Amino acid sequence: MALWTMILRKMANNKWLQLNLWFGLTLCVALFSSMPLYSEAILQRTLTKELQQIQHEEGVYPGYMRIATTVSTSKMDEKSIKSIARADRFARAIPDRTGLDALSFYQQRFTHKMKVYGADADEREKQYQKTAGSFKSLSDMEKRVKLIEGRMPADRQDGIFEALVTQKFLFAAKRALGEELILESPESDRGTFRVIPVGIIETDAAADPYLPYLTNETEDGFLIPFEQFDREFVKGGKARLTLLEWRFALNYEQLAVDKVEPFTQAVTDIKRYFRGRLGVEEVNIPAIETVSSYQGKQEKLDIMMLSLYAPVMLMLAFYLYMAANLIIERQKTEISVLRSRGASRLQIMTAYVIESVMLGIAALAAGPFLGVWFTGALGASNGFLAFVRRSALEVSLSSTAYKIAAIAVGGAILLTLIPAFLATRVTIVGHKQQMARRSQMPFWHKAGVDVILVGLSLYLLYNFNRRQEDLRRLALDSDALQLDPLLFLMPAIFALGGGLLVLRVYPWLIRLVYWAGRRWWPPALYNTLVQISRSSGQYLTIKVFLIMTVATGLFSANAARTINDNMESKIRYAIGADIALATKWESDAPPPLSTASVPQAGTGSESLAETRRVQYTEPPFQAFEKLEGVESVAKVFRKPDARFSAGAGGTSGKTELVGIDTMAFGSTAWMKGGLLDYPINSYLNLIAPDPKAVLISRSLADKAKLKPGDPIRLNWDGLDQAQFTVYGMIDYWPSWNPLPSAAGNDDKAAEPHLVVGHLGTVQNRLAVEPYEVWMKLKAGASSQIVYDQLKENRVQVTSLRDATQELIRSVNDPFRMAINGVMTLGFVISMLICFFGFLLFWLLTLAGRSLQYGVLRAMGLPFRQMIGMLVSEQLLTSGAAVVIGVIVGNATSELFVPLFEMSFATADQVPPFEITYQLDDYLRLYGIVGAMLTTGLLVLGYRLSRTRIAQALRLGEE
Template sequence: MALWTMILRKMASNKWLQLNLWFGLTICVALFSSMPLYSDAILQRTLTKELQEIQHQSGVYPGFMRISTSVSSSVMDEKTTSAISRADQFAASIPERTGIEAMSSYQQRKTHKMKVYGADASDQEKKIQKTTGIFKSLSDMEKRVKLTEGRMPQDRQDGIFEALVTQKFLLSVKRGLGDELLMVSPEADRSTFRVIPVGLIETDPAADPYLPYLTTDEENGFLIPFEQFEREFIEGGKARLTELEWRFALNYEQLTVEKTGQFTKAATDVKRYFRGKLGVEEVNIPATETVASYEGKQKKLDLMMLSLYVPVMMMLAFYIYMSANLIIDRQKTEIAVLRSRGASRFQIMCIYVLESTLLGISALAVGPILGVWFTKILGASNGFLEFVQRSALEISLSSDAYRIAVIAVSGAIMLILIPAFLASKVSIVSHKQQSARLAHTPFWYKAGIDFLLVGISLYLLYNFNKRQADLKRLALDSELLQMDPLVFLIPALFILGGGLLVLRIYPWLIRIIYVSGKKWWSPPLYSSLVQISRSSGQYLTINVFLIMTVATGIFSANAARTINDNLDSKIQYSVGTDIVITSKWESNALPPVNMASAAQTGSANSEFTEQRRVQYTEPPFTPFEELEGAESVAKVFRKEEARFSAKESGTSGKVELVGINTLEFGNTAWMKNGLMDYPLNSYLNLIAPNPKAVLISRSLADKAKLEPGDTISVAWDGLNQIPLTVYGIIDYWPSWNPLAVSRDAEGKGTDPFLIVGHLSTIQNRLAIEPYEVWLKLKDGVSSQEIYTQLEQSKVPVTSLRDATQELVRSVNDPFRMAINGVMTLGFVISMLICFFGFLLFWTLTLAGRSLQYGVLRAMGMPFRHIIGMLVSEQMLTSVAAVLIGVMIGNVTSERFVPLFEMSFATTDQVPPFQITYQLSDYLQVYGIIGSMLIIGLTVISFRLSRTRIAEALRLGEE
């Protein structure tokens, strides 16, 4: 008890330092615990949304699963019956295998087709009757069908089958309910079955909203009781079975990211089990591809977030170590006294272990809850220091969050104990000797840590740039937004090393300033220059803090802005405008022919291989022009398999031909500035007067050795080539990718070619074929309004690309949200740490120099001069550190932000990766830093104004 009393008294005597240390530990716990919380919450929300998108696109419940297999055996022997029984048992275990509850399920059985006619049919009617039907059964039949007339069938034992039928089927056999029908098997045994339809049915969607039974799937059949079907056809073998089917509606909301591997394995096991077990199988699980894409995604997201947190983790470690070191510095005399009175180093370390553990436990109590708040910030981020109103993430504290939090606290406690361990080996004599000596040179200064950090970061930068050059040269792909942790670690090392390197030089600059004007400096400035030049090491901690905070903030802002801008530009460029639509065109094209079956039947002759021109009928364009909310509409014809020939060089080959109307296209297309030598409209104005004028890609110009004024001929599919005149050479064009798909080891590959001409010329002199319709929307108009109008106009849309929707999906991508959120959160945390560190440092500095200020006041120095000294000191230290941070942040952005290009797919990174700077980001950083300095300076000035001269002098006498 005495030990705990001593520990609590020690902590109370340094309550502000202990509070700062606890703050650092709590932030550390919150930061680490937010990683699994965010990855769990955001991936779960994204997975659920993508599963719901399956239902939106295909109209199928996201948890739908259908297993169908034929029965190859013609005889229902014991082996086949046993195989069906085992298949039923396996199917029943599917929900357990996936780990998801089945909301609904049913199974069907079907026999082979038989001829159907009335029992009283004449011989003539039997001959002309062509109706066929099957026996089928449905589990829980009474609950799944809607009885419109008659009654439910009964399981009879007299050889007669009572059945449910559809109205269409009953009309085809020309009989009514209650009339006896005969089913005659086409098999060799010519088995005959007596059937009495007793009820008419139709689909009842309300009976099962998850898995409705559709009577229209197999209308020509008799639906009999399931138990009777099992007894008569499976166990009795009275008819050959052709199909078995099981359907499930699994509760997709129970499908968590952790269960994706289990679900994918279960889907694979289902396909493997039914493959050839009874016959030809068909397994339809629409969610499989979506779910499989999430396997391992959580680990990748956690790794990326860990790499994103590297800079702020370095600041946290620095802050925690600084706070612990300040506490130990104030207690070194006490530690030395304990050592001189016989206390062992182990006993002293036990005291600090208990003290640190107490702080760690209290941080664990609050940190994970704060981590939930951090996670919500991550989910609401839309850019650097930008937030939007999204639906809140469903966050629940998990064991993983607490496990990581405990690991983080344990590591932080080890960091806290380092100063205590170093201090515990000093005796009272050694402590007094060290106190009497002047401040020694820091270890990093003597060891050249700054040079080492800068050298390592530049070496790794060189390797990354080399790797990036190889990716471009070979046109290799790298998976979208899969960040290498070193991409964030290297800039952090460079910022720290660069800051230390400048701080190595900075004291010499202060001395030069002092010496150059010491005869003219005012007393406050003179005193500040003397203080800083003689005690430059005293300001090292706060300077490093400010430099890392500002530099990291600027780098984070530029990196986030660059990533967001390049992702958005990539989507907008690939689409070319707001919405691209392709509608259905009528044509005389023949229906597709299965060439393999045609060859087997001997019909694979010139009729199938003859090339013929397809004539298209252009649909009305008026519905597009009349769309309310569309600012402009343009026709864009694209022919990827066109051919060109250049007589001057004798070159020919494939080319993508684009036909446009220059005025409409210029008003509709989106093009990023700076991609071409001149604005897009300048090129359009260039070719507008001449209907034969075209623009060609630079790759084509280099290949065919063409220049403006040369002639190039173009056509496709056996058409006669038409001569066109080259008016301009372009590097990019909306929606056209100028990059090669792949290259060999020597960097050689086939570059795509492009020709842009007038649509009217192409249609008049070549052919009229389907074109795309490009729409540019007015401000404030949603895509849904356009979709509704197209639906009301009954425009048959065959394909559609919506840039707005693609941008929304990109913004909501978990990896992109993590980048924006972590960079924003990291900067905010850095600001908080720096603010508290700033106040802590200057408050302790002020307390340590109370005697100096008291003497100056006693000598008659006005208080305004004291404030002037403080302001001068701040300008020469804190403000200078901010300016150094800005400089290092800009250099780091210029050198290291391009590394993020490796995180994008190289073959479709169009427009090219470009660093983006935005003034508002700098103003935000400057505003936050400036507010922090002003608030800190105000607090320090207030504390200084409360200092009493007599107390300061008496303290000096003591």
């Protein structure tokens, strides 16, 4: 009981310190618990949206599943009947296998097709009647079809089948409802069946909103009761079965991310079961490709979030250690006294363990709920420090989140106990000796930790950059590089090492300042310089903390801005304009030939097909120019497989040919600045006067040894060459990828080539072929307005790319949302704990130097000069740390932000990855740090004004 009393009394005496420590522990728990919460919630929302998109694009319910199998046996023996019964049982168990409830289910069975004619038909009619149909059955037939005439069929036992038919099939049979029909089997036995159509049906969409029975899928047949079909054809074997079918509408909303792997495994098991069991199987699940793409995605997202969180967690760990160390520093005298009076280290550590566990339990109680809030902030992130009103993520605390939170609390508690463990080794004598040797060199300085950290991070960076160069040289995708979480920990390692390296030199700078003006410095500044130069180790903690905070915040800001800017530039460059579309052109091209009618090799018809050119008719272009909401529109002809011939040696090869109208293209196309030697409009103005002028890629110029003024000949299949004149070289052009496309046998990727010329000249001297239509929208105009007008004008669009829509999809990508959210959250948390850490350190420092300030006041130092001393001390420590943090943060960004190029496909990274700095981020950072320092000075000044001289002196005597 005495131990508990001592612990509670000690915590009450240091309540503000304990509150700061609890705050750090709670943040730690919230960060760790938010990782699984976010990855699960955002992937779940994305998966659900992508499944809903299937319904929007393909018009099929996302949970639709169709399983069909042919029946290879011609006779129904006992073995076949049992196989069909087992297949039925397996099919009905599919919802349980997939873990999803069946919202709807039905099955169908079909016999082979038979000749259909009227019972009263004569021989001539039988001979010329071409109608064929089969018997088919549908489970729950009465509930699924809509009877528009007649009645439902009865299960008769007199050898006559009553059936439902469609209106179309009844017309083909040339008989009326109620008239008897004969089905004659094409098999060798020539068996016949008597059928009377008693009802006409059509699709009843209202009968089942998830899985409607569509009568137009199989219109040529007689629908009879399911039980009758089973008795007569499955068990009775009166006609050969050809197809069995089961259809499901599974509740896709129950498909959680953690059920993706069991679901895909269940689909694999279904395919394996039906493969060859009864015949040829067909398993149609439209959502399986989307669902399969999520396999392992949560693990990758968790790893990426852990990597992105690493700098923030390192800084948070530093904060926890600093808070715990400050608490222990205040209690070192008490600990040393206890040790000197016989208390064992185990007893002292037990007290601190209990104290830390109490704080940890309190953090564990509040942290996960704060993690839910963090998850909501991540889900609402639309960019760095930008939030939008998205539908809230459905987040629920899970056992996984609590397990990770408990592990985080355990690790944090061990971290905070390190200072206490070190303090228990010191007796009262040793403690007094340490207080007298506060100017001793810190461990990191003697061990060279700063040099080791910087060297390690630069070595890892070198290896990474070397592998990236190999990817570019071989034109491989970034997936070829294994993602190492350590790559994202490198910025934090470098920032810490760089900060410590600068702090190694900083005391010498202070001494230089002191030495340079020691005769002129006022007393307040003189005292500050002496204090800082003699006790530099005292300020090491806060300086490292501020450097880490500012550097991490800047790195987060620059990384997020860079990723967002490069992703937007990549999408806009690849499309070339706001909207790029292609329309259907009329031509004299013959319809595609069937396989049976394709001429054999070596015949004259094949040769004719090869040489004959297709003639196209250009559709009216005025309709695009009159579209509302469109600022400008341009024709862009692209021929990827054109050929060139140039140079004295007759160098030839493939090239992409682009034909444009220079004025319209310059007003419509999007081009990022800095990619070309001159603005793109300068190149357009260069070739505008000469119809034969072309621009060529630098790769083509190097290959063919071309320079401005040289001729170049162009053509493609079936055309004579036309001569043009080279006017300039370009490295990039809207929508053209200059990067090597694929590696060849010699491990060297093939470089693409480009020629840009006048569209009119290409059409006049070569051929008129379909071109793309590029559009630039007016400010504030919506793409939907353009779509509606195109639909109203009946423009047949064959392909379309919309930059706005692709940007929206990119922003909603779980991985990009995680990057933006984590970077934003990291920046905010960095600034928050920076403020608390700053106040905590300086308030404790001020309290520990009360005697010094009391003596100075007693000596007659004015309060104004004491405030000046406090301000100069802040500027030379905290202010200098902020400046160093900015320098280290910029260096970290320059070196390590390019790591995020792995987020993009290496072979498609055009324009080149470029680091983006935004002034607003720096102003925001300076504003936050300035407000923090100002607030801290006001608080410290207020505390200093409340210090009484006599009380301070009495405290010193005690």
